[in-house]
Amino acid sequence: MTSREPSGGENNLSNSGAKSTPAPVKRREPEVQRAAVVLPPEGLALAERLPEALATHEIEVGAAIDEVVCRVPADHLVDVCRQLKDDPAFRFDYLRLLTVVDYVEQDGEFEVVYHLYSMTHHHKMMVKTRLPERRPSISSVTGVWRGADWYEREMHDLFGVEFNGHPNLVPLVLPSDFDGFPGRKNYPLNDYEEW
Amino acid sequence: MTENAAPTNMGSTITQVPNPEPGTVDMMVNMGPQHPATHGVFRMELRVDGEQIQDLVPHIGYLHRGSEKLCEHELYSQIITLFDRLDYVSNFNNELVIVSAVEKLMDVAPPPRAELIRIIMCEFNRIASHLLFYGTFAIDMGAITPLLYNFRDREKIQALFESVSGARMMHNYFRVGGVKEDVADDFESRSLALCNELEYGIDETDRLLTENEIFLERTSGIGVISGEDALDWGLSGPVLRASGVPYDVRVEEPYSRYDELDFGIPVGSAGDCWDRFYVRILEARESVSIIRQAIALMEPGDTMAQIRRIARPPAGEVYAHCENPRGDLGVYIVSEGGDRPYRLKVRPPSFCNLQALRDLTVGHYIADAVVILGTLDIVLGEVDR
Numbered sequence: 001m002t003s004r005e006p007s008g009g010e011n012n013l014s015n016s017g018a019k020s021t022p023a024p025v026k027r028r029e030p031e032v033q034r035a036a037v038v039l040p041p042e043g044l045a046l047a048e049r050l051p052e053a054l055a056t057h058e059i060e061v062g063a064a065i066d067e068v069v070c071r072v073p074a075d076h077l078v079d080v081c082r083q084l085k086d087d088p089a090f091r092f093d094y095l096r097l098l099t100v101v102d103y104v105e106q107d108g109e110f111e112v113v114y115h116l117y118s119m120t121h122h123h124k125m126m127v128k129t130r131l132p133e134r135r136p137s138i139s140s141v142t143g144v145w146r147g148a149d150w151y152e153r154e155m156h157d158l159f160g161v162e163f164n165g166h167p168n169l170v171p172l173v174l175p176s177d178f179d180g181f182p183g184r185k186n187y188p189l190n191d192y193e194e195w
Numbered sequence: 196m197t198e199n200a201a202p203t204n205m206g207s208t209i210t211q212v213p214n215p216e217p218g219t220v221d222m223m224v225n226m227g228p229q230h231p232a233t234h235g236v237f238r239m240e241l242r243v244d245g246e247q248i249q250d251l252v253p254h255i256g257y258l259h260r261g262s263e264k265l266c267e268h269e270l271y272s273q274i275i276t277l278f279d280r281l282d283y284v285s286n287f288n289n290e291l292v293i294v295s296a297v298e299k300l301m302d303v304a305p306p307p308r309a310e311l312i313r314i315i316m317c318e319f320n321r322i323a324s325h326l327l328f329y330g331t332f333a334i335d336m337g338a339i340t341p342l343l344y345n346f347r348d349r350e351k352i353q354a355l356f357e358s359v360s361g362a363r364m365m366h367n368y369f370r371v372g373g374v375k376e377d378v379a380d381d382f383e384s385r386s387l388a389l390c391n392e393l394e395y396g397i398d399e400t401d402r403l404l405t406e407n408e409i410f411l412e413r414t415s416g417i418g419v420i421s422g423e424d425a426l427d428w429g430l431s432g433p434v435l436r437a438s439g440v441p442y443d444v445r446v447e448e449p450y451s452r453y454d455e456l457d458f459g460i461p462v463g464s465a466g467d468c469w470d471r472f473y474v475r476i477l478e479a480r481e482s483v484s485i486i487r488q489a490i491a492l493m494e495p496g497d498t499m500a501q502i503r504r505i506a507r508p509p510a511g512e513v514y515a516h517c518e519n520p521r522g523d524l525g526v527y528i529v530s531e532g533g534d535r536p537y538r539l540k541v542r543p544p545s546f547c548n549l550q551a552l553r554d555l556t557v558g559h560y561i562a563d564a565v566v567i568l569g570t571l572d573i574v575l576g577e578v579d580r
Contacts, residue, residue, distance in 0.1 A: 065513050097542040146429075171256075
């Protein structure tokens with residue numbers, strides 16, 4: 001492997017001293033396969049309607065296995081969420097999950113993922129938005145779904161993402177004097193000393 | 196101010212005629228983290244006016260172990276053991292979530308017999324979990340008797356679990372692509388006999404509590420939440436259904452072989468504590484019926500799909516969820532094609548249900564806070580992860 005990508009090199013624990021190893025042994029790197037996408041009928045219908053309904057918001061519609069994925073710029077997020085909830089054609093009234101994925105090593109960005117479900121139309125989707133590594137901040141969706149409250153506090157604890165407009169963004173799962181963001185990839189897993 | 200001057204405003208009135216009643220101030224009451232009524236290490240800060248709750252601040256995180264981060268460093272087969280320890284009174288249901296997520300990502304289907312064994316185990320576990328709920332809930336209100344009966348029955352379920360998986364709890368029995376091993380020959384007859392005993396036990400609890408006058412006084416009209424608010428808060432499971440929303444993952448997005456089985460979704464109407472209790476009684480009866488149907492469908496066959504021992508799913512993202520005794524437990528996995536997930540996030544139903552606690556309790560009395568918390572039926576292992 002002559003042109004190893006930086007992220008691949010960092011992940012490779014056995015080859016930490018890459019410079020000194022003569023002629024790197026060709027590691028068996030299995031070809032990465034992508035999971036097949038099979039959208040159900042209501043998902044297909046949703047993916048068709050979304051670009052038109054959210055035309056003003058620079059969205060990008062994709063899919064992951066059986067869910068529609070909608071990428072939204074961070075500053076449009078709350079408007080998009082509110083429209084997805086209030087528009088009778090979508091009516092996403094249930095926030096299933098809110099989470100952050102750390103892609104700092106790959107792209108220098110965090111990804112915030114919202115899993116939505118509609119009790120009326122029985123369809124589901126993911127809304128995603130990307131935040132920069134330095135001072136990641138985004139508007140809170142607690143005004144749209146109150147259930148986002150603790151999810152956002154937890155993600156603030158673990159990843160240091162700021163949710164602007166959150167009513168009470170204080171530590172939830174970590175002690176209030178905790179230093180660091182243990183959810184991030186660069187936070188060591190076992191960095192304790194025996195006493 | 197001279198003595199004879201007329202009072203000009205409220206302030207001067209008070210200086211002239213002092214209020215004979217002593218002033219009252221709100222009092223802060225701390226409950227937990229070491230309090231038997233909080234069902235684990237959970238702390239509530241109550242601001243009370245006399246006995247009435249003015250404000251409530253829940254504090255969680257005492258059991259935070261960073262399970263999700265740990266999962267990112269383990270093989271998929273090892274993650275199953277970590278999931279056992281999330282909601283530690285319904286272990287099989289947790290295992291089902293992680294194995295079905297990985298199976299969905301890898302696009303493998305377990306053999307039909309394994310699916311039925313899973314369903315039977317999960318439904319027994321649901322009954323065991325609800326039995327624990329009836330007992331501890333009754334204790335929250337000062338009734339000790341039901342717990343003794345419920346633990347008698349729960350112990351029988353755990354004996355069956357032990358005969359199947361080798362452990363009473365923390366089974367590590369489900370595998371990606373099936374189950375660890377086939378059940379014993381006498382499993383079906385034992386399960387059917389147990390079903391009859393459980394049915395009797397559930398009826399017994401029903402007779403002891405449901406129509407009891409003191410029980411009704413303590414639970415009906417207490418901690419009411421409307422269906423709309425419940426959805427807004429992201430509640431799920433019996434707590435959501437008690438508010439009249441018929442949302443059950445087993446029916447909404449059928450997984451495993453639940454679509455072949457015939458069962459009802461009990462739904463409440465008032466959304467109060469009594470409804471949340473009674474929905475669970477009805478649900479346990481439905482579970483008994485599901486187990487009987489699943490046993491009737493059982494046929495000899497494989498219990499493990501032909502897949503590699505080390506699961507290596509393709510790159511992609513998956514969200515899978517199942518109906519746990521506490522609600523909609525989901526898992527979101529981001530895979531980059533390795534033998535470990537890149538990111539794993541659990542959707543914890545107790546965590547979401549607990550968020551609504553403040554709205555449910557404000558305006559009620561301290562003793563009701565214990566009852567309301569009891570009906571949410573939280574397990575802190577899953578709230579904190």
